[in-house]
Amino acid sequence: MTDRTFGRALNVRDDFMPAPTEQPVRMTTFEEPFIDPATSTEEIFRATYLVLRDHGYAGVSIQRIADRTSLSKSTIYYHFDDKYDLLMQFSEELLTWYIDQLVVDHEGDARASLDRLLDLLLLGETADGVCFESVFAPGYVATIMEMRAQAVRNPEMREYVSRTDAMIRNHFEALLEAGMDDGSIREIDSETVASMLFLLFEGALLLRSCEDDVEWLTAVRKPVDSYLDR
Amino acid sequence: MTDRTFGRALNVRDDFMPAPTEQPVRMTTFEEPFIDPATSTEEIFRATYLVLRDHGYAGVSIQRIADRTSLSKSTIYYHFDDKYDLLMQFSEELLTWYIDQLVVDHEGDARASLDRLLDLLLLGETADGVCFESVFAPGYVATIMEMRAQAVRNPEMREYVSRTDAMIRNHFEALLEAGMDDGSIREIDSETVASMLFLLFEGALLLRSCEDDVEWLTAVRKPVDSYLDR
Numbered sequence: 001m002t003d004r005t006f007g008r009a010l011n012v013r014d015d016f017m018p019a020p021t022e023q024p025v026r027m028t029t030f031e032e033p034f035i036d037p038a039t040s041t042e043e044i045f046r047a048t049y050l051v052l053r054d055h056g057y058a059g060v061s062i063q064r065i066a067d068r069t070s071l072s073k074s075t076i077y078y079h080f081d082d083k084y085d086l087l088m089q090f091s092e093e094l095l096t097w098y099i100d101q102l103v104v105d106h107e108g109d110a111r112a113s114l115d116r117l118l119d120l121l122l123l124g125e126t127a128d129g130v131c132f133e134s135v136f137a138p139g140y141v142a143t144i145m146e147m148r149a150q151a152v153r154n155p156e157m158r159e160y161v162s163r164t165d166a167m168i169r170n171h172f173e174a175l176l177e178a179g180m181d182d183g184s185i186r187e188i189d190s191e192t193v194a195s196m197l198f199l200l201f202e203g204a205l206l207l208r209s210c211e212d213d214v215e216w217l218t219a220v221r222k223p224v225d226s227y228l229d230r
Numbered sequence: 231m232t233d234r235t236f237g238r239a240l241n242v243r244d245d246f247m248p249a250p251t252e253q254p255v256r257m258t259t260f261e262e263p264f265i266d267p268a269t270s271t272e273e274i275f276r277a278t279y280l281v282l283r284d285h286g287y288a289g290v291s292i293q294r295i296a297d298r299t300s301l302s303k304s305t306i307y308y309h310f311d312d313k314y315d316l317l318m319q320f321s322e323e324l325l326t327w328y329i330d331q332l333v334v335d336h337e338g339d340a341r342a343s344l345d346r347l348l349d350l351l352l353l354g355e356t357a358d359g360v361c362f363e364s365v366f367a368p369g370y371v372a373t374i375m376e377m378r379a380q381a382v383r384n385p386e387m388r389e390y391v392s393r394t395d396a397m398i399r400n401h402f403e404a405l406l407e408a409g410m411d412d413g414s415i416r417e418i419d420s421e422t423v424a425s426m427l428f429l430l431f432e433g434a435l436l437l438r439s440c441e442d443d444v445e446w447l448t449a450v451r452k453p454v455d456s457y458l459d460r
Contacts, residue, residue, distance in 0.1 A: 056382075056383055057379065138382045138383060139382075141382055142379045142380075142382040142383065143379075145375050145376075145378050145379035145382070146375075146376070146379045148375050148436060148439075148440045149287065149372045149375035149376045149379060149440075150372075151440035151441075152286075152368045152369075152371055152372040152375070152439050152440050153286055153368060153372065157440075158440060158441065158442055159442065161440050161441060162441045162442045162443060165437065165441060166443075169446065189449075191446075191449060192449040192450065192452065192453060193453070195446050195447065195449045195450050196430070196449075196450045196453055198433075199429065199430050199433035199434060199437070199447075199450060200426070200429050200430065200433065202433045202436065202437065203428075203429035203430065203432045203433040203436075204429060206378060206432065206433075206436070207395065207429070207432065209378075209381075209382050210378045210379075210381035210382050210387075210388060210391050211381070211388065211391060211392045211395060212388055212389065212392045213392060213396075216399065216421075216425050217425065217429075219419075219421060219422040219425045219426075220422065220425050220426045220429060222422065223422060223423070223426055223457070227453070
Protein backbone atom coordinates (compact mmCIF):
# COMPACT_ATOMS: atom_id res chain seq x y z
CA MET A 1 0.00 0.00 0.00
CA THR A 2 1.08 3.55 -0.53
CA ASP A 3 1.55 5.69 2.54
CA ARG A 4 -1.24 8.15 1.83
CA THR A 5 -4.42 6.39 2.77
CA PHE A 6 -8.06 7.28 3.26
CA GLY A 7 -7.32 7.14 6.96
CA ARG A 8 -5.92 10.61 6.78
CA ALA A 9 -9.07 12.11 5.32
CA LEU A 10 -11.30 10.02 7.55
CA ASN A 11 -9.78 10.29 10.98
CA VAL A 12 -8.60 13.84 11.10
CA ARG A 13 -11.79 15.78 11.56
CA ASP A 14 -9.85 19.04 11.70
CA ASP A 15 -9.08 18.59 8.02
CA PHE A 16 -12.63 19.67 7.30
CA MET A 17 -12.19 22.94 9.11
CA PRO A 18 -11.06 25.95 7.13
CA ALA A 19 -7.31 26.31 7.21
CA PRO A 20 -6.29 29.85 8.12
CA THR A 21 -5.09 31.51 4.95
CA GLU A 22 -3.55 34.96 4.55
CA GLN A 23 -4.99 35.41 1.10
CA PRO A 24 -7.91 33.11 0.26
CA VAL A 25 -7.62 32.01 -3.34
CA ARG A 26 -10.64 30.73 -5.24
CA MET A 27 -9.79 27.58 -7.15
CA THR A 28 -11.12 27.77 -10.68
CA THR A 29 -8.95 25.16 -12.34
CA PHE A 30 -8.44 21.55 -11.44
CA GLU A 31 -5.04 19.93 -11.68
CA GLU A 32 -4.62 16.55 -13.32
CA PRO A 33 -3.85 13.78 -10.85
CA PHE A 34 -0.22 12.64 -10.32
CA ILE A 35 0.97 15.25 -12.82
CA ASP A 36 4.30 15.66 -11.04
CA PRO A 37 5.20 12.15 -9.83
CA ALA A 38 7.84 12.02 -7.09
CA THR A 39 8.15 8.24 -6.63
CA SER A 40 8.08 5.15 -8.83
CA THR A 41 4.61 4.35 -7.51
CA GLU A 42 3.35 7.80 -8.42
CA GLU A 43 4.93 7.48 -11.85
CA ILE A 44 3.07 4.19 -12.33
CA PHE A 45 -0.17 5.81 -11.16
CA ARG A 46 0.33 8.71 -13.58
CA ALA A 47 0.86 6.25 -16.44
CA THR A 48 -2.21 4.25 -15.36
CA TYR A 49 -4.25 7.43 -15.41
CA LEU A 50 -3.08 8.23 -18.95
CA VAL A 51 -3.66 4.69 -20.24
CA LEU A 52 -7.18 4.69 -18.76
CA ARG A 53 -7.86 8.09 -20.25
CA ASP A 54 -6.65 7.11 -23.71
CA HIS A 55 -7.58 3.42 -23.96
CA GLY A 56 -10.25 2.76 -21.37
CA TYR A 57 -10.39 -0.06 -18.86
CA ALA A 58 -10.19 -2.81 -21.48
CA GLY A 59 -7.01 -1.26 -22.84
CA VAL A 60 -5.08 -1.45 -19.58
CA SER A 61 -2.05 -3.75 -19.55
CA ILE A 62 1.15 -3.70 -17.52
CA GLN A 63 3.09 -3.40 -20.78
CA ARG A 64 1.13 -0.35 -21.88
CA ILE A 65 1.61 1.25 -18.48
CA ALA A 66 5.34 0.47 -18.51
CA ASP A 67 5.61 2.07 -21.96
CA ARG A 68 4.48 5.38 -20.46
CA THR A 69 6.99 5.30 -17.60
CA SER A 70 10.78 5.19 -17.35
CA LEU A 71 10.35 1.83 -15.60
CA SER A 72 10.46 -1.78 -16.72
CA LYS A 73 7.58 -4.23 -16.46
CA SER A 74 9.47 -6.11 -13.74
CA THR A 75 9.75 -2.94 -11.67
CA ILE A 76 5.99 -2.53 -11.91
CA TYR A 77 5.53 -6.15 -10.80
CA TYR A 78 7.84 -5.40 -7.88
CA HIS A 79 5.32 -2.79 -6.68
CA PHE A 80 2.07 -4.53 -7.62
CA ASP A 81 0.96 -8.17 -7.72
CA ASP A 82 -0.87 -7.82 -11.02
CA LYS A 83 -3.00 -5.50 -13.14
CA TYR A 84 -5.97 -5.76 -10.78
CA ASP A 85 -3.90 -5.02 -7.68
CA LEU A 86 -2.52 -1.98 -9.48
CA LEU A 87 -5.97 -0.81 -10.58
CA MET A 88 -7.41 -1.19 -7.08
CA GLN A 89 -4.57 0.74 -5.45
CA PHE A 90 -4.71 3.34 -8.22
CA SER A 91 -8.43 3.76 -7.76
CA GLU A 92 -8.08 4.20 -3.98
CA GLU A 93 -5.22 6.67 -4.40
CA LEU A 94 -7.10 8.68 -7.01
CA LEU A 95 -10.15 8.86 -4.77
CA THR A 96 -8.04 10.22 -1.91
CA TRP A 97 -6.61 12.75 -4.31
CA TYR A 98 -10.08 13.83 -5.40
CA ILE A 99 -11.23 14.22 -1.81
CA ASP A 100 -8.16 16.32 -0.97
CA GLN A 101 -8.60 18.52 -4.03
CA LEU A 102 -12.33 18.97 -3.65
CA VAL A 103 -12.86 19.08 0.08
CA VAL A 104 -9.90 18.97 2.40
CA ASP A 105 -7.57 21.50 0.80
CA HIS A 106 -10.30 24.09 0.57
CA GLU A 107 -11.54 27.07 2.55
CA GLY A 108 -15.02 27.23 4.06
CA ASP A 109 -17.00 25.29 6.66
CA ALA A 110 -18.12 21.66 6.36
CA ARG A 111 -21.33 22.64 4.60
CA ALA A 112 -19.31 24.57 2.01
CA SER A 113 -17.23 21.44 1.36
CA LEU A 114 -20.35 19.32 1.01
CA ASP A 115 -21.90 21.92 -1.29
CA ARG A 116 -18.85 21.72 -3.54
CA LEU A 117 -19.29 17.97 -3.89
CA LEU A 118 -23.05 18.18 -4.45
CA ASP A 119 -22.74 21.05 -6.93
CA LEU A 120 -20.08 19.18 -8.87
CA LEU A 121 -22.05 15.94 -9.08
CA LEU A 122 -25.63 17.21 -9.36
CA LEU A 123 -25.19 20.58 -11.09
CA GLY A 124 -22.07 19.57 -13.03
CA GLU A 125 -20.07 22.56 -11.77
CA THR A 126 -18.98 24.10 -8.46
CA ALA A 127 -19.84 27.71 -7.61
CA ASP A 128 -16.23 28.68 -8.36
CA GLY A 129 -16.34 27.15 -11.82
CA VAL A 130 -14.79 23.66 -11.58
CA CYS A 131 -16.57 21.44 -14.11
CA PHE A 132 -17.44 17.78 -13.65
CA GLU A 133 -15.66 16.90 -16.89
CA SER A 134 -12.42 18.49 -15.75
CA VAL A 135 -12.48 16.47 -12.53
CA PHE A 136 -13.71 13.01 -13.46
CA ALA A 137 -11.89 11.56 -16.46
CA PRO A 138 -14.21 9.28 -18.46
CA GLY A 139 -11.70 6.42 -18.30
CA TYR A 140 -11.70 6.59 -14.53
CA VAL A 141 -15.48 6.51 -14.18
CA ALA A 142 -15.69 3.65 -16.68
CA THR A 143 -13.12 1.82 -14.56
CA ILE A 144 -15.28 2.21 -11.46
CA MET A 145 -18.23 0.78 -13.38
CA GLU A 146 -16.23 -2.15 -14.74
CA MET A 147 -14.95 -2.94 -11.27
CA ARG A 148 -18.48 -2.85 -9.87
CA ALA A 149 -19.69 -5.11 -12.67
CA GLN A 150 -16.88 -7.56 -11.86
CA ALA A 151 -17.68 -7.35 -8.15
CA VAL A 152 -21.10 -8.88 -8.84
CA ARG A 153 -19.34 -12.24 -9.18
CA ASN A 154 -15.72 -11.80 -8.09
CA PRO A 155 -15.35 -12.03 -4.26
CA GLU A 156 -11.97 -10.23 -4.17
CA MET A 157 -13.30 -7.29 -6.19
CA ARG A 158 -16.46 -7.37 -4.09
CA GLU A 159 -14.45 -7.04 -0.91
CA TYR A 160 -12.48 -4.14 -2.40
CA VAL A 161 -15.61 -2.34 -3.60
CA SER A 162 -17.31 -2.80 -0.22
CA ARG A 163 -14.29 -1.43 1.61
CA THR A 164 -13.90 1.60 -0.64
CA ASP A 165 -17.61 2.42 -0.49
CA ALA A 166 -17.59 2.20 3.31
CA MET A 167 -14.67 4.64 3.33
CA ILE A 168 -16.59 7.16 1.23
CA ARG A 169 -19.72 6.79 3.37
CA ASN A 170 -17.61 7.31 6.50
CA HIS A 171 -16.14 10.38 4.87
CA PHE A 172 -19.60 11.81 4.22
CA GLU A 173 -20.59 10.98 7.79
CA ALA A 174 -17.51 12.73 9.24
CA LEU A 175 -18.22 15.73 7.04
CA LEU A 176 -21.84 15.89 8.27
CA GLU A 177 -20.68 15.63 11.90
CA ALA A 178 -18.11 18.37 11.36
CA GLY A 179 -20.95 20.47 9.94
CA MET A 180 -23.12 19.90 13.00
CA ASP A 181 -20.13 20.85 15.18
CA ASP A 182 -19.30 24.05 13.30
CA GLY A 183 -23.01 24.91 13.04
CA SER A 184 -23.20 24.87 9.24
CA ILE A 185 -25.45 21.77 9.09
CA ARG A 186 -28.59 21.17 11.18
CA GLU A 187 -28.83 18.28 13.66
CA ILE A 188 -29.48 15.13 11.63
CA ASP A 189 -28.87 11.41 11.83
CA SER A 190 -25.46 11.58 10.17
CA GLU A 191 -25.31 7.86 9.33
CA THR A 192 -28.67 7.88 7.55
CA VAL A 193 -28.02 11.10 5.67
CA ALA A 194 -24.48 9.97 4.76
CA SER A 195 -25.95 6.80 3.25
CA MET A 196 -28.48 8.80 1.28
CA LEU A 197 -25.86 11.28 0.06
CA PHE A 198 -23.60 8.43 -0.97
CA LEU A 199 -26.39 6.85 -3.04
CA LEU A 200 -27.13 10.17 -4.73
CA PHE A 201 -23.42 10.86 -5.23
CA GLU A 202 -22.73 7.44 -6.72
CA GLY A 203 -25.83 7.58 -8.91
CA ALA A 204 -24.94 11.04 -10.19
CA LEU A 205 -21.31 10.07 -10.88
CA LEU A 206 -22.52 7.09 -12.87
CA LEU A 207 -25.29 8.81 -14.80
CA ARG A 208 -23.44 12.03 -15.53
CA SER A 209 -20.73 9.92 -17.18
CA CYS A 210 -22.86 7.68 -19.33
CA GLU A 211 -25.80 9.85 -20.42
CA ASP A 212 -26.12 12.57 -23.01
CA ASP A 213 -28.73 14.81 -21.40
CA VAL A 214 -28.15 15.17 -17.66
CA GLU A 215 -30.04 18.42 -17.12
CA TRP A 216 -32.59 16.47 -15.05
CA LEU A 217 -29.90 15.79 -12.42
CA THR A 218 -29.83 19.45 -11.41
CA ALA A 219 -33.39 19.19 -10.02
CA VAL A 220 -32.15 16.90 -7.25
CA ARG A 221 -29.83 19.56 -5.84
CA LYS A 222 -32.64 21.49 -4.14
CA PRO A 223 -34.41 18.73 -2.14
CA VAL A 224 -31.02 17.63 -0.76
CA ASP A 225 -30.62 21.06 0.83
CA SER A 226 -33.72 20.53 2.93
CA TYR A 227 -31.94 17.71 4.73
CA LEU A 228 -28.96 19.88 5.54
CA ASP A 229 -30.27 23.44 6.00
CA ARG A 230 -30.04 24.95 9.43
CA MET B 231 -38.62 -4.41 -31.69
CA THR B 232 -40.96 -6.68 -29.83
CA ASP B 233 -44.56 -5.66 -29.49
CA ARG B 234 -44.55 -5.12 -25.73
CA THR B 235 -42.81 -1.85 -25.11
CA PHE B 236 -42.30 0.54 -22.24
CA GLY B 237 -44.98 2.64 -23.87
CA ARG B 238 -47.60 0.45 -22.34
CA ALA B 239 -46.38 0.99 -18.81
CA LEU B 240 -45.69 4.65 -19.39
CA ASN B 241 -48.73 5.94 -21.20
CA VAL B 242 -51.54 4.03 -19.58
CA ARG B 243 -51.88 5.71 -16.21
CA ASP B 244 -54.81 3.42 -15.34
CA ASP B 245 -52.32 0.58 -15.12
CA PHE B 246 -51.19 2.02 -11.82
CA MET B 247 -54.66 1.89 -10.34
CA PRO B 248 -55.67 -1.23 -8.45
CA ALA B 249 -57.44 -3.71 -10.68
CA PRO B 250 -60.68 -4.92 -9.13
CA THR B 251 -60.06 -8.45 -7.89
CA GLU B 252 -62.56 -10.87 -6.39
CA GLN B 253 -59.96 -12.49 -4.21
CA PRO B 254 -56.77 -10.46 -3.65
CA VAL B 255 -53.80 -12.78 -3.67
CA ARG B 256 -50.53 -11.73 -2.04
CA MET B 257 -47.58 -12.55 -4.28
CA THR B 258 -44.83 -14.22 -2.30
CA THR B 259 -42.85 -15.82 -5.11
CA PHE B 260 -41.33 -14.25 -8.16
CA GLU B 261 -41.36 -16.02 -11.51
CA GLU B 262 -38.25 -16.21 -13.63
CA PRO B 263 -38.44 -14.04 -16.75
CA PHE B 264 -39.42 -15.58 -20.09
CA ILE B 265 -39.83 -18.96 -18.42
CA ASP B 266 -42.52 -20.01 -20.87
CA PRO B 267 -41.46 -18.51 -24.21
CA ALA B 268 -44.23 -18.28 -26.81
CA THR B 269 -42.27 -16.83 -29.76
CA SER B 270 -38.78 -17.21 -31.24
CA THR B 271 -37.88 -13.80 -29.81
CA GLU B 272 -38.97 -14.84 -26.34
CA GLU B 273 -37.05 -18.09 -26.69
CA ILE B 274 -33.93 -16.06 -27.58
CA PHE B 275 -34.54 -13.76 -24.59
CA ARG B 276 -34.91 -16.76 -22.28
CA ALA B 277 -31.62 -18.20 -23.56
CA THR B 278 -29.94 -14.79 -23.17
CA TYR B 279 -31.17 -14.62 -19.58
CA LEU B 280 -29.71 -18.07 -18.85
CA VAL B 281 -26.37 -17.34 -20.54
CA LEU B 282 -26.05 -14.08 -18.58
CA ARG B 283 -26.96 -15.87 -15.36
CA ASP B 284 -24.43 -18.66 -15.91
CA HIS B 285 -21.57 -16.93 -17.76
CA GLY B 286 -21.94 -13.21 -17.13
CA TYR B 287 -21.78 -10.42 -19.67
CA ALA B 288 -18.33 -11.36 -20.99
CA GLY B 289 -19.58 -14.88 -21.70
CA VAL B 290 -22.41 -13.82 -24.00
CA SER B 291 -22.09 -14.91 -27.64
CA ILE B 292 -24.69 -15.57 -30.30
CA GLN B 293 -23.39 -19.16 -30.51
CA ARG B 294 -23.85 -19.74 -26.79
CA ILE B 295 -27.35 -18.29 -26.94
CA ALA B 296 -28.23 -20.40 -29.98
CA ASP B 297 -27.02 -23.51 -28.11
CA ARG B 298 -29.70 -22.93 -25.49
CA THR B 299 -32.54 -22.55 -27.99
CA SER B 300 -34.05 -24.75 -30.69
CA LEU B 301 -32.95 -22.09 -33.19
CA SER B 302 -29.94 -21.65 -35.45
CA LYS B 303 -27.48 -18.76 -35.29
CA SER B 304 -28.85 -17.45 -38.58
CA THR B 305 -32.38 -17.34 -37.14
CA ILE B 306 -31.06 -15.23 -34.28
CA TYR B 307 -29.34 -12.91 -36.77
CA TYR B 308 -32.67 -12.65 -38.59
CA HIS B 309 -34.19 -11.15 -35.43
CA PHE B 310 -31.21 -9.11 -34.18
CA ASP B 311 -28.44 -7.19 -35.91
CA ASP B 312 -25.73 -8.39 -33.55
CA LYS B 313 -24.96 -9.29 -29.95
CA TYR B 314 -25.31 -5.70 -28.78
CA ASP B 315 -28.64 -5.18 -30.49
CA LEU B 316 -29.86 -8.36 -28.84
CA LEU B 317 -28.56 -7.32 -25.41
CA MET B 318 -30.16 -3.88 -25.66
CA GLN B 319 -33.54 -5.27 -26.67
CA PHE B 320 -33.26 -7.99 -24.04
CA SER B 321 -32.45 -5.45 -21.38
CA GLU B 322 -35.41 -3.26 -22.32
CA GLU B 323 -37.76 -6.23 -22.44
CA LEU B 324 -36.57 -7.53 -19.08
CA LEU B 325 -37.06 -4.12 -17.51
CA THR B 326 -40.65 -4.00 -18.79
CA TRP B 327 -41.18 -7.44 -17.38
CA TYR B 328 -39.84 -6.36 -13.99
CA ILE B 329 -42.09 -3.32 -13.93
CA ASP B 330 -45.12 -5.44 -14.79
CA GLN B 331 -44.30 -8.03 -12.14
CA LEU B 332 -43.47 -5.55 -9.43
CA VAL B 333 -45.85 -2.71 -10.04
CA VAL B 334 -48.44 -2.96 -12.77
CA ASP B 335 -49.85 -6.44 -12.15
CA HIS B 336 -50.34 -5.76 -8.47
CA GLU B 337 -53.13 -4.66 -6.13
CA GLY B 338 -52.91 -1.48 -4.09
CA ASP B 339 -52.70 2.26 -4.77
CA ALA B 340 -49.77 4.04 -6.42
CA ARG B 341 -48.00 4.54 -3.11
CA ALA B 342 -48.23 0.81 -2.43
CA SER B 343 -46.59 0.14 -5.80
CA LEU B 344 -43.83 2.63 -5.05
CA ASP B 345 -43.36 1.14 -1.59
CA ARG B 346 -42.85 -2.29 -3.16
CA LEU B 347 -40.06 -0.92 -5.35
CA LEU B 348 -38.42 1.02 -2.51
CA ASP B 349 -38.69 -1.89 -0.08
CA LEU B 350 -37.19 -4.25 -2.62
CA LEU B 351 -34.24 -2.00 -3.46
CA LEU B 352 -33.53 -0.36 -0.09
CA LEU B 353 -34.66 -3.02 2.38
CA GLY B 354 -33.88 -5.98 0.12
CA GLU B 355 -37.38 -7.44 0.48
CA THR B 356 -41.00 -6.41 -0.10
CA ALA B 357 -43.54 -6.54 2.71
CA ASP B 358 -45.01 -9.70 1.17
CA GLY B 359 -41.67 -11.46 1.12
CA VAL B 360 -40.20 -11.05 -2.37
CA CYS B 361 -36.39 -10.86 -2.02
CA PHE B 362 -34.04 -8.71 -4.07
CA GLU B 363 -31.96 -11.75 -4.97
CA SER B 364 -34.96 -13.60 -6.38
CA VAL B 365 -35.82 -10.63 -8.60
CA PHE B 366 -32.55 -9.26 -9.90
CA ALA B 367 -30.27 -11.96 -11.31
CA PRO B 368 -26.59 -11.05 -10.76
CA GLY B 369 -25.82 -11.52 -14.45
CA TYR B 370 -28.48 -9.00 -15.36
CA VAL B 371 -27.26 -6.33 -12.96
CA ALA B 372 -23.66 -6.90 -14.10
CA THR B 373 -24.89 -6.44 -17.68
CA ILE B 374 -26.43 -3.08 -16.79
CA MET B 375 -23.10 -1.99 -15.25
CA GLU B 376 -21.08 -3.17 -18.24
CA MET B 377 -23.40 -1.34 -20.60
CA ARG B 378 -23.08 1.85 -18.55
CA ALA B 379 -19.29 1.49 -18.52
CA GLN B 380 -19.33 1.11 -22.32
CA ALA B 381 -21.66 4.10 -22.63
CA VAL B 382 -18.94 6.36 -21.20
CA ARG B 383 -17.24 6.18 -24.60
CA ASN B 384 -19.62 4.46 -27.04
CA PRO B 385 -22.19 6.93 -28.49
CA GLU B 386 -24.66 4.22 -29.56
CA MET B 387 -24.68 2.64 -26.10
CA ARG B 388 -24.86 6.11 -24.59
CA GLU B 389 -27.96 6.90 -26.58
CA TYR B 390 -29.53 3.60 -25.53
CA VAL B 391 -28.71 4.13 -21.85
CA SER B 392 -30.05 7.69 -21.93
CA ARG B 393 -33.29 6.52 -23.55
CA THR B 394 -33.84 3.65 -21.12
CA ASP B 395 -33.09 5.83 -18.09
CA ALA B 396 -35.52 8.49 -19.29
CA MET B 397 -38.17 5.79 -19.58
CA ILE B 398 -37.65 4.68 -16.00
CA ARG B 399 -37.68 8.27 -14.73
CA ASN B 400 -40.92 8.87 -16.65
CA HIS B 401 -42.31 5.75 -15.09
CA PHE B 402 -41.50 7.01 -11.60
CA GLU B 403 -43.03 10.36 -12.48
CA ALA B 404 -46.26 8.78 -13.75
CA LEU B 405 -46.43 6.67 -10.61
CA LEU B 406 -46.02 9.75 -8.40
CA GLU B 407 -48.70 11.59 -10.34
CA ALA B 408 -51.06 8.63 -10.07
CA GLY B 409 -50.38 8.71 -6.32
CA MET B 410 -51.30 12.38 -6.09
CA ASP B 411 -54.47 11.63 -8.05
CA ASP B 412 -55.53 8.69 -5.90
CA GLY B 413 -54.55 10.56 -2.73
CA SER B 414 -51.88 8.12 -1.59
CA ILE B 415 -48.96 10.54 -2.15
CA ARG B 416 -48.81 14.17 -1.02
CA GLU B 417 -48.57 17.05 -3.53
CA ILE B 418 -44.96 17.19 -4.69
CA ASP B 419 -42.94 18.26 -7.71
CA SER B 420 -43.20 14.90 -9.43
CA GLU B 421 -40.33 15.54 -11.85
CA THR B 422 -37.88 16.45 -9.08
CA VAL B 423 -38.89 13.60 -6.80
CA ALA B 424 -38.88 11.14 -9.71
CA SER B 425 -35.29 12.16 -10.48
CA MET B 426 -34.29 11.70 -6.86
CA LEU B 427 -36.02 8.33 -6.59
CA PHE B 428 -34.36 7.19 -9.79
CA LEU B 429 -30.91 8.11 -8.43
CA LEU B 430 -31.60 6.25 -5.18
CA PHE B 431 -33.09 3.29 -7.06
CA GLU B 432 -30.16 3.05 -9.48
CA GLY B 433 -27.61 3.48 -6.69
CA ALA B 434 -29.28 0.80 -4.57
CA LEU B 435 -29.55 -1.64 -7.50
CA LEU B 436 -25.86 -1.17 -8.18
CA LEU B 437 -24.60 -1.34 -4.61
CA ARG B 438 -26.86 -4.16 -3.44
CA SER B 439 -25.42 -6.25 -6.27
CA CYS B 440 -21.74 -5.58 -5.79
CA GLU B 441 -21.30 -5.23 -2.02
CA ASP B 442 -21.17 -7.77 0.79
CA ASP B 443 -22.71 -5.80 3.62
CA VAL B 444 -25.68 -3.73 2.46
CA GLU B 445 -27.41 -3.30 5.82
CA TRP B 446 -26.61 0.44 5.62
CA LEU B 447 -28.96 0.76 2.63
CA THR B 448 -32.00 0.12 4.81
CA ALA B 449 -31.45 3.42 6.67
CA VAL B 450 -32.31 5.34 3.50
CA ARG B 451 -35.83 3.88 3.37
CA LYS B 452 -37.17 6.17 6.12
CA PRO B 453 -36.11 9.64 4.87
CA VAL B 454 -37.59 8.80 1.46
CA ASP B 455 -40.99 8.42 3.10
CA SER B 456 -40.92 12.03 4.27
CA TYR B 457 -40.99 13.11 0.63
CA LEU B 458 -44.02 11.02 -0.11
CA ASP B 459 -46.12 10.90 3.07
CA ARG B 460 -49.53 12.56 2.99
